[in-house]
Amino acid sequence: MMRKAVVLIVSTKVDAATDDVVQRLARQGIPHHRLNTEEYPFHRRITYNPSDSAAWLQCDDEPLMEPTSIWYRRMRIPSTPERMDEGVATFCRNETRATILGSIIGQEARWMSHPADVWAAEFKPYQLRLAASLGLRIPPTVITNDPAIIRARFRAFGSMVIKPTRSGHVVKDGADHAIYTSQLLESHLDELDSARWSPSIYQALIPKRYDVRVTFVGERCFAAAIDSQTDPAARIDWRQTDNPELPHHPIQLPGDLEAALHRLMRLLSLTFGAIDLVLTPSGEYVFLEVNPSGQWLWLDDMLHLGITDAVADWLTETSTL
Amino acid sequence: MTPFILRFAEPLAAGDPQGSCENSDLGQGFENPEERTSMSDKSTRFTMVKAETTDDA
Numbered sequence: 001m002m003r004k005a006v007v008l009i010v011s012t013k014v015d016a017a018t019d020d021v022v023q024r025l026a027r028q029g030i031p032h033h034r035l036n037t038e039e040y041p042f043h044r045r046i047t048y049n050p051s052d053s054a055a056w057l058q059c060d061d062e063p064l065m066e067p068t069s070i071w072y073r074r075m076r077i078p079s080t081p082e083r084m085d086e087g088v089a090t091f092c093r094n095e096t097r098a099t100i101l102g103s104i105i106g107q108e109a110r111w112m113s114h115p116a117d118v119w120a121a122e123f124k125p126y127q128l129r130l131a132a133s134l135g136l137r138i139p140p141t142v143i144t145n146d147p148a149i150i151r152a153r154f155r156a157f158g159s160m161v162i163k164p165t166r167s168g169h170v171v172k173d174g175a176d177h178a179i180y181t182s183q184l185l186e187s188h189l190d191e192l193d194s195a196r197w198s199p200s201i202y203q204a205l206i207p208k209r210y211d212v213r214v215t216f217v218g219e220r221c222f223a224a225a226i227d228s229q230t231d232p233a234a235r236i237d238w239r240q241t242d243n244p245e246l247p248h249h250p251i252q253l254p255g256d257l258e259a260a261l262h263r264l265m266r267l268l269s270l271t272f273g274a275i276d277l278v279l280t281p282s283g284e285y286v287f288l289e290v291n292p293s294g295q296w297l298w299l300d301d302m303l304h305l306g307i308t309d310a311v312a313d314w315l316t317e318t319s320t321l
Numbered sequence: 322m323t324p325f326i327l328r329f330a331e332p333l334a335a336g337d338p339q340g341s342c343e344n345s346d347l348g349q350g351f352e353n354p355e356e357r358t359s360m361s362d363k364s365t366r367f368t369m370v371k372a373e374t375t376d377d378a
Contacts, residue, residue, distance in 0.1 A: 074375060118375050145324075162326055167374055170330055172323075177330035191325060198324035240331075274373065293375040 005316040007032040008067035010104065012076040013039075017297055017308070021071070024312035033064050038076040041096045048103040057103055069110040069315040072118060073293055075100075110271075112314060117269040118292045124165050124201060127290055130267055134260050136287040139203040147192040150202055159205035160184040161236060181237040206286050211238050212277040214253065215296050216265050217310040218317075221258055224299050225251045225279070248302045257285050264290065271314065 007025055011018040013036045025032045040046050047058040057064045075097065080089035101115055113121075120126060125143050132138050142153050143165060154160050163181040170177050183205060211226040227247035228234040234241040253261075265273050274294020278286045296307040 072375070122375060162329065164326060169374060170327060172327060172330055176333045177327075178333055179326060179330050182329035188325075188328075191328065194323060194328075195325035197322060198326060200324075200326040291373040294373045 003068050003318050005030050005069065005318050006065045006067045007069045007071065007315045008064065008104070008107075008109075009034045009071045009073060010037060010075065010100065011071070011073040012036055014076070015074055017295060017311075018073055020297060020308045021312050021315070024308060025316070028312070028316065030312075030316050031065060033059070033062075033067075035059060035100070036076075037074065037100060038078045040078070040100065041092055042078050042081050046096070046099060046103075048099060056107075067107065067109050068318050069112065070104060070107060071112045071311075071315055072104075072115050075115075110315070110317065112272050112311070113270045113292060121268040121270055121273075121290065121292045122166055124163075124289055127264075127268075128287075131264055131287040134263050134267070136257075136260050136264070137284060138287050139206050141201060141203045143199055143201050145196045145199040147195050150192055150195055151189060153202055154184060154189065157202075157204035161203050161205050163201045163203070165199060165201055178239075180240045183236050205236075206278045207280055208235070209279045209281050209283075212251065212253075212279055212285070213299065214261060214275040214277060215294070215299065215305070215307050216261070216270070216273045216275070217307060218271055218314045219262070220310050221253070221261070222296075222299070222305045222307055222310070223251050223253045223258075224303055224305065225249050244298070248299065250303050250305065254285070268292070272311070 007030060009018060009022065009032060011034060018034065022032065022034055045058075045060050049055050049058075053066055055063045056066060077093045077097075080086055084092075105115055111117075128138050128141060140153075140157055142149060144150060161181050161183050164179050168179045170179060184202070208229055211228045213224050213226060215222045215224075225248065226234075226238050227249075228238040228241075231238075231241050231243055231246055233243070234246055238246065261275060264275075265271075268290070270290070270292050272292065272294075274291040274296060276288040276291070278288060280286060296305075299305050300307050
């Protein structure tokens with residue numbers, strides 16, 4: 001007998017995509033629970049009963065029904081409470097992460113996507129290797145903390161960009177910073193000795209006709225062109241512009257490219273992914289990266305692609321259980 | 322002792338959706354997530370692309 005859909009969403013209070021999907025589920029009357037990870041452990045209580053499937057997980061006094069689908073969207077940490085030692089707070093946060101993840105990873109459910117798969121897929125060096133093995137074109141790349149190699153590749157590549165291997169976020173001087181893909185210039189070479197403190201991804205700068213964002217939801221594929229070359233702030237990394245009117249339009253990917261991207265998603269065991277490509281002036285698509293928990297709301301706003309509906313539909317599907 | 326890549330790090334504006342959630346102006350105190358409206362404007366929804374990492378550990 002087909003089970004009635006019950007959705008567990010592991011996320012954060014600060015995610016508008018989660019808000020929109022939750023609204024869809026609520027409108028459809030789908031039972032769901034949104035677990036905002038930063039609320040634990042300092043603001044809410046969590047209880048896991050490994051041998052009691054009827055009361056397997058309890059948030060404060062609310063027992064959760066066993067989910068048919070789990071959306072692993074975000075894992076965020078709370079700030080340190082006043083008067084708590086920082087090391088002690090880190091211990092509490094790590095134990096909480098182990099409790100939340102340890103409680104859910106063994107659940108037999110439809111996953112978008114399983115934490116172990118998301119963890120692996122967020123390593124960009126791994127993505128690049130898999131993509132190349134599938135015949136996707138990737139930029140000439142080196143990942144290193146060796147200044148001599150970076151200098152040599154700078155000459156060989158002609159133009160070069162730098163990007164992080166995993167996290168585009170850093171707390172620096174006590175403030176949150178974003179690390180975008182950035183172009184290396186000749187004037188930067190004198191500073192390269194400090195590259196040894198952290199490996200990074202160094203790639204040839206690929207000339208762009210436009211950027212492409214491909215969003216996969218299960219077997220569904222939504223592709224959009226981002227006309228990044230019309231905005232100086234968006235030319236290297238379109239996320240760098242704050243212009244919400246940056247031109248976009250829906251596109252149809254070539255069939256062989258879409259098939260290769262589907263294979264990549266299956267190899268990574270991802271049921272959701274936001275893939276960044278470049279279309280070159282000569283008409284060639286180049287793979288940059290896949291974001292296992294990428295954003296999409298602005299694409300629905302601009303192009304009415306229906307990605308939010310697709311995510312909600314996927315989460316409420318029970319026929320494959 | 323700052324790695325080269327961080328010379329390209331740019332401060333996030335207040336309210337940008339990254340880092341510790343409790344340091345953000347967004348998302349405070351919504352007991353009922355269905356009623357949230359704070360991120361409904363298009364500009365904010367566009368800048369959400371700055372926060373795409375699943376786990377900040």
